[in-house]
Amino acid sequence: MDAMILEAPGRPLRRVALSDPQPGAGQLRIRVSACGVCRTDLHVVDGELPHPRLPIIPGHEIVGRVDAVGPGVPASRIGERVGVPWLGHTCGVCPYCQGGQENLCDDPGFTGYTLNGGYATAAVADARHAFALGEEGDDISLAPLLCAGLIGWRALSIAGRGKRLGLYGFGAAAHIIAQVARWQGRTVFAFTRPGDAASAAFARSLGAAWAGGSDEAPPEPLDAAILFAPVGALVPVALRAVRKGGRVVCAGIHMSDIPSFPYSLLWEERQIVSVANLTRQDGLDFLAVAPQVGIVTKTTTYPLGDANRALDDLRAGRFDGAAVLVPDPPDQSGGQ
Numbered sequence: 356m357d358a359m360i361l362e363a364p365g366r367p368l369r370r371v372a373l374s375d376p377q378p379g380a381g382q383l384r385i386r387v388s389a390c391g392v393c394r395t396d397l398h399v400v401d402g403e404l405p406h407p408r409l410p411i412i413p414g415h416e417i418v419g420r421v422d423a424v425g426p427g428v429p430a431s432r433i434g435e436r437v438g439v440p441w442l443g444h445t446c447g448v449c450p451y452c453q454g455g456q457e458n459l460c461d462d463p464g465f466t467g468y469t470l471n472g473g474y475a476t477a478a479v480a481d482a483r484h485a486f487a488l489g490e491e492g493d494d495i496s497l498a499p500l501l502c503a504g505l506i507g508w509r510a511l512s513i514a515g516r517g518k519r520l521g522l523y524g525f526g527a528a529a530h531i532i533a534q535v536a537r538w539q540g541r542t543v544f545a546f547t548r549p550g551d552a553a554s555a556a557f558a559r560s561l562g563a564a565w566a567g568g569s570d571e572a573p574p575e576p577l578d579a580a581i582l583f584a585p586v587g588a589l590v591p592v593a594l595r596a597v598r599k600g601g602r603v604v605c606a607g608i609h610m611s612d613i614p615s616f617p618y619s620l621l622w623e624e625r626q627i628v629s630v631a632n633l634t635r636q637d638g639l640d641f642l643a644v645a646p647q648v649g650i651v652t653k654t655t656t657y658p659l660g661d662a663n664r665a666l667d668d669l670r671a672g673r674f675d676g677a678a679v680l681v682p683d684p685p686d687q688s689g690g691q
Contacts, residue, residue: 357683358475359662360410364402367663368413368474376471376479378425383432383482385439390473391416391498392657392665392678393527394585395441398609399468400666408469413662414680415441415466416501417473417480418494428482436494437485438501438642441608442632443470444481458509458632465632474662476682486638496652499527499677500645507532508641510581510606510630517578518542521596523569524584525558527677528606531650532581537562538648544573546589548672557653557675572596581606590627591616599623606630652676658683 356375359368378384396413398404417439421432444464445452451459464470464481471478488497507528514520520536522529523546533543545558549568558566565574569589576598582589585607591614593603605627621627653676657665665678 356475356477357659358412358471359659360412361400361407362410364400364407368400368666370660373475375477378423378428378479380426381428381482382425382479383421383428383437383485384423385417385419385437385478385480385485386422387417387419387473387476387478388681389418389494389498390414390680391501391503391527392662392669392680393441393502394669395502395608396467397666397670398585403609404468411468412471412473412475412478413467414473414475415439415443415468416498416503416679417466417478418488418498418501419473419478421485422477424482432482436488436490437480438488438497439466439473439478439480439485440501440505440633440638441466441468442634443484445484456634458634458637463632474659474680476659484635486635486642488642491646495654495656495679495681498679499531499652499654500642500650503527503677504531504645504650505633505638505641506606506630507581507583508535508644509633509637510583510604511535512637513602513628513630514579514581514604515602517601519544519573519575519578521546521573521577521580521593522558522563523580523582523589523593524586525554525566525675526583526672528583529581530557530561530653530676533558533561533563534650535644535648544577546571551672554672554675577601579604582610583607585610587611587613591620594620594625594627597625600625602626602628604628604630608632654679656681
């Protein structure tokens with residue numbers, strides 16, 4: 356198989372040819388047809404998440420078809436289209452797994468971080484954490500749902516039922532969850548990088564009632580705000596924007612330091628909460644809702660060999676929506 360591997364944080368990914376991985380007990384192998392490029396991949400590649408398993412194949416928004424299964428996995432899964440998310444393994448025995456909080460598992464495995472991921476033409480995954488995707492929708496459009504959509508869904512659930520929702524950082528996750536929130540009857544306020552008129556227009560095209568820079572105040576107090584941008588300085592900004600009793604949800608796995616702020620911003624029962632990973636039930640719930648919403652993902656595709664360019668473009672904000680890697684055409688060698 357072809358794969359893009361990270362050998363050390365801060366280095367470009369290197370393209371390599373490897374033997375196809377063989378699924379072990381409880382595992383299946385996937386022929387990867389699409390893999391989303393997530394901001395968490397940047398955190399891994401840039402060394403902002405500690406202790407990755409190196410060398411590692413990044414990528415945790417995997418879509419493909421099962422072509423082999425290991426012991427304990429029914430052969431009937433061969434040929435099934437599946438999706439693999441960030442949380443790729445849980446122990447099943449720790450207090451969190453036993454208590455319905457497997458997203459907080461004491462001994463987890465993370466796809467593309469501690470487990471090899473989908474920046475490759477094949478991947479092995481824990482069969483319990485490979486979601487059946489059915490046959491509706493194309494592979495490229497589905498890939499961003501496996502993290503941007505799933506984490507966005509969990510963040511939206513934690514945000515509560517408030518009608519006025521602010522989304523800070525209008526990238527892959529926000530452009531999906533804005534559509535879900537509108538379907539739920541909420542009013543969406545989108546906050547982009549200051550001066551980014553294109554992203555603001557993109558947000559309005561998806562139904563945002565208001566869109567402006569993160570340095571602007573919304574036209575009315577928010578019931579809740581979700582921070583997808585990994586910028587700690589936005590936490591006090593969002594606290595200022597929410598009403599009394601409002602909630603600020605930090606949805607990223609990594610965020611820059613949160614600056615000090617006066618207690619008055621938190622007073623009156625405002626809350627700051629974080630989102631950690633997801634549960635399989637989150638995945639089942641979201642993937643059942645997604646077809647009802649009619650989510651349209653805006654994607655920019657890159658050949659697998661151009662993974663470094665895709666990451667650079669994500670870092671620089673050169674596209675709206677999500678980037679997705681696809682296998683190189685047979686006559687294209689790709690870049691390194």
